[in-house]
Amino acid sequence: MxxxxxxxxxxxxxxxxxxxxxxxxxxxxxxxxxxxxxxxxxxxxxxxxxxxxxxxxxxxxxxxxxxxxxxxxxxxxxxxxxxxxxxxxxxxxxxxxxxxxxxxxxxxxxxxxxxxxxxxxxxxxxxxxxxxxxxxxxxxxxxxxxxxxxxxxxxxxxxxxxxxxxxxxxxxxxxxxxxxxxxxxxxxxxxxxxxxxxxxxxxxxxxxxxxxxxxxxxxxxxxxxxxxxxxxxxxxxxxxxxxxxxxxxxxxxxxxxxxxxxxxxxxxxxxxxxxxxxxxxxxxxxxxxxxxxxxxxxxxxxxxxxxxxxxxxxxxxxxxxxxxxxxxxxxxxxxxxxxxxxxxxxxxxxxxxxxxxxFGTERVSCLVNPRAGHEHEFPARPSPARRGSYAVIGAGLAGLEAARTLARLGHRVEVYEAADEPGGQFRLAARVPGKADFAETVRRRSRELAGLNVPVHLGHRVGAEDVPALRTLDGVVLATGVRPHRPDLPGVDLPHVLDYARAFADPGALGPRVAVIGGGGIAVDLAHLLTGDSAPAPTPEEFLASLSVTAQPPAVPGSAATAAPAVGSRRLTVMRRSGRIGAGIGPSTRWVVMAELRARGVRLLTDVTYEEITRDGVVVVAAGGERRLIAADHVVLATGQESRRETAAVLHRAGVPFETAGGAADSRSLNAVRATAQGLRAAHRIVQRAEARWARRAE
Structure with missing residues (x-):
């Protein structure tokens, strides 16, 4: 109540x-x-x-x-x-x-x-x-x-x-x-x-x-x-x-x-x-x-x-x-x-x-609602002139956004997802301490699709056998996402080397010493997951107390760094060839998460060259030419992503009209904000293409 x-x-x-x-x-x-x-x-x-x-x-x-x-x-x-x-x-x-x-x-x-x-x-x-x-x-x-x-x-x-x-x-x-x-x-x-x-x-x-x-x-x-x-x-x-x-x-x-x-x-x-x-x-x-x-x-x-x-x-x-x-x-x-x-x-x-x-000049919007700030550009149209039929392939954030946009516009739409659950890479972020609401985004989007009568077919990888059914549709939004990039590095096939997706799936299986190759947002999230604990999120009172903001506020509150958790038992090193660790994270958040990692004892190395992975860890060369071993029981690859575009070739050969969104469109600088915005726009583009075809046929 x-x-x-x-x-x-x-x-x-x-x-x-x-x-x-x-x-x-x-x-x-x-x-x-x-x-x-x-x-x-x-x-x-x-x-x-x-x-x-x-x-x-x-x-x-x-x-x-x-x-x-x-x-x-x-x-x-x-x-x-x-x-x-x-x-x-x-x-x-x-x-x-x-x-x-x-x-x-x-x-x-x-x-x-x-x-x-x-x-x-x-x-x-x-x-x-x-x-x-x-x-x-x-x-x-x-x-x-x-x-x-x-x-x-x-x-x-x-x-x-x-x-x-x-x-x-x-x-x-x-x-x-x-x-x-x-x-x-x-x-x-x-x-x-x-x-x-x-x-x-x-x-x-x-x-x-x-x-x-x-x-x-x-x-x-x-x-x-x-x-x-x-x-x-x-x-x-x-x-x-x-x-x-x-x-x-x-x-x-x-x-x-x-x-x-x-x-x-x-x-x-x-x-x-x-x-x-x-x-x-x-x-x-x-x-x-x-x-x-x-x-x-x-x-x-x-x-x-x-x-x-x-x-x-x-x-x-x-x-x-x-x-x-x-x-x-x-x-x-x-x-x-x-x-x-x-x-x-x-x-x-x-x-x-x-x-x-x-803080800049770009139009303010929202990750979970990319129409925010664009309402005049994308007005709600609950009753289309003609109700079309569409498919969305991929149920990550881009696909889920495309599907709900099509359904909200009054069209029939079905979703196909190769994995056993929706959410794509966003599910990984939802495992990180403090990001529980990320999982809520996926659950609530799935609930909305159910309310809009949108079937979501999980465990269904679209292939050539689906082409006859896809040809009957007015269009497809392809949002098949990405896979972890595997660098060409000696030792990358050793048994203790795994990609970030496997590390997120079972963090408890990793040993006490972990080396992460790559220093983007995924690597930072993984570092928080591996060095965090299972304690419940702090209450407001506990958070304020950790910052030395007591019943009567002092003149000088504590800093975020002093409030971070104590050093855990896992020894973690995050490495990057160039640039800052977590450089892709937004400026209003990066300073907070980086302060927490430093307080947890995470070692952060930049300007290193990866020479090889051995059974004992990762051999790197520092900017000054010093060769050193980063000892590790497990090595995690967080060196970017590659687009999954196999289905695009199938659709192209079959002549099925489609638009791409999210990682399927471009894996470079991929983030969730871009994924949902592209899902929204891809849905509108595929409808506009269909409407143009209908108009030509009517002439």
Whole structure:
């Protein structure tokens, strides 16, 4: 039961029908030259799936505040027009929408559009590892002008038809930079002691409130914990919450962490609901000051409504913001409301198509839902002009996505998979500690196909004998995946040498000393599996304790490295000829998993040449010419993959129209994000080809 989730609440004069807020996400759709069509399609699909209050990604209040070329700036008439289109579409779909007012501060990229190449602005000239630059310390005139820019942004939100604004004062952006001693080293009216460091966020809120009047809802997103050395002390955070309530905030949304923090906050390794404790503390501080009626919004690392229900039932949080889960499944609210949470496509916190892309210019999307961000390009069409018949060969991620896309479009489709279970290589990742939700993706996709009446024939390798039946179809999506590459290396056929697939299948059979040849994402996952333990995933309390984040947050939390598991009994070496170990892993995740491997005692070698495999291990030559033996009881090959394309030749000879996806299309730089995106697009292409043939025949 989700009784607390589905209770209405009020934010100022706004009545919200349930307690789940769709949190802000920068999408790189904000500056597309399409009049706001993609942005509107993205938001309205979530509203139709049950989202009530949607918070947009940040719109910069002036050009200096832009986070990069994909950020919209409220001074730009084209961006305002796109926002107006999105707000109108959300209202037409029955939803509510708040515009997030944003200024990146020292996190702005140097030379952002409209800045004439000027460096980013910040409270003080403190180097940023995120933007890799030293910002310019703001003059007092620039500070007061920025306060006014936030007020103008709020006025524009009102004029554009938005239902509320959210002031972005968390995650290390400009307002948060003013509150932290690390980044505010001023000694004037805007810094020098705690009270003056808090002045900027309070003045911003006052200016926004004055600009829109008392009836227009204003949310303020504040940092509950910066999680950086010399960040905002907890006492200052609590006082800021009270001052913001005094200044007229209608709700306080509580975020955590900076991009420069050594503590993981949004990765799969973080237990769900970990950071709600900071929102609970903010609520208690408000109650103690007589502001207990001001709603507090918890956020970060929720991917199920049941988790939100648990936090809300505690009484110290009023709403829960979920962002990435709405990427994974736009209908997460309606499915959960209907008691069908088992069909929700879960956010697996891989970050690859969402957070990692948001730092660049590529359109934000989702591994488990590649339509995310592309709704305008791939609209749902439940009733096709003609119902076709298709086959999908291969039930890895690419094949499963192609099959559900075809079925959702209203076509008949059958799936053939040579293995005894679906999932392909994604099943391997699901075995890694902390990635249990990866297996859920395969289970839920299989369940959806069953609900769409799509037969999945397991243990069926398609061959020449299937050609007569395939010729009767309108097309085929070939998603037969990959096989491990076997390098041409002396000793590769010795009995203690095995490929990564066999190692994943039976890790317990490997000896105490293991050498892994290859250092990509598969090798890193395998290293985690081989050095992990079978203990249950930590609770939020255990995770916080491991980071030295105790009942009263210390000024300096521990780092991810100190929180990693102790060195295990297995001695593991991961080797790579060139480049960084795990170079293909997304930047928001790689640093976390690599810190864990180092803490577990995994030896990481790069710039080595493999000379031969012997019964005693692997002989390598280091960059300096030193020849050495890496002793090993077992040697695992993780040297890439090769496409399985035997079936492609069969289809080609038989004249069966087909499209390829995933590893069958190209094994180079293969990852799950690319696989699902290609599955989606291959399904649409094969239908378009069939429709073109039907049209020609009708002429």
């Amino acid at each position: 989700l009784d607390h989730v589905f209770r209405p609440c009020r934010i100022g004069g706004l009545t919200v029908p349930h307690r789940i807020v769709m949190g802000a996400m920068h999408l790189n759709l904000e500056t597309l030259d399409d009049g706001g069509a993609a942005l509107a399609a993205f938001y309205t699909e979530r509203v139709r799936g049950g989202a009530a209050l949607v918070v947009t990604g940040g719109s910069a209040v002036d050009p200096a505040g832009s986070g990069g070329p994909g950020y919209g700036v409220l001074d730009d008439a084209k961006h305002r027009s796109a926002l107006r289109t999105a707000a109108r579409a959300v209202h037409d779909a029955g939803g509510l929408i708040a515009l997030q007012l944003f200024h990146a501060g020292r996190y702005a990229l140097p030379g952002a559009p409209g800045t004439d190449g000027a460096p980013p602005l910040a409270p003080s000239a403190v180097y940023s590892r995120f933007s890799r630059t030293v910002p310019q310390a703001m003059t007092e005139g620039q500070v007061t002008e920025t306060v006014a820019a936030f007020a103008r942004g709020a006025e524009r939100a009102y004029e554009l038809g938005f239902d509320a604004v959210e002031v972005m004062g968390s995650e290390g952006y400009l307002i948060n930079q003013f509150t932290a001693p690390l980044t505010n080293r001023r000694d004037d009216a805007w810094g020098g002691d705690a009270g003056r460091r808090r002045r900027f966020p309070v003045e911003v809120l006052r200016a926004v409130r004055a600009a829109v009047g008392p009836a227009f809802p204003v949310l303020f997103r504040m940092s509950g914990a910066d999680l950086v050395e010399d960040g905002t002390p907890w006492e200052d955070t609590a006082m800021l919450a009270v001052e913001l309530a005094d200044a007229g905030a209608d709700a306080l949304a509580v975020g955590v962490g900076w991009h420069e923090s050594p503590v993981p906050t949004v990765q799969a390794q973080v237990p769900a609901g970990t950071w709600a404790v900071y929102a609970q503390r903010v609520k208690r501080a408000l109650r103690a000051a007589g502001h207990g009626t001001v709603p507090v919004v918890a956020s970060n690392r929720f991917n199920r409504l049941a988790q939100a229900e648990e936090v809300l039932a505690g009484g110290d949080v009023d709403l829960v913001a979920m962002a990435r889960p709405f990427l994974a499944d736009p209908a997460i609210v309606d499915k959960s409301r209907a008691g069908d949470s088992a069909s929700v496509d879960l956010c697996i916190a891989c970050n690859e198509a969402c957070i990692d892309r948001s």
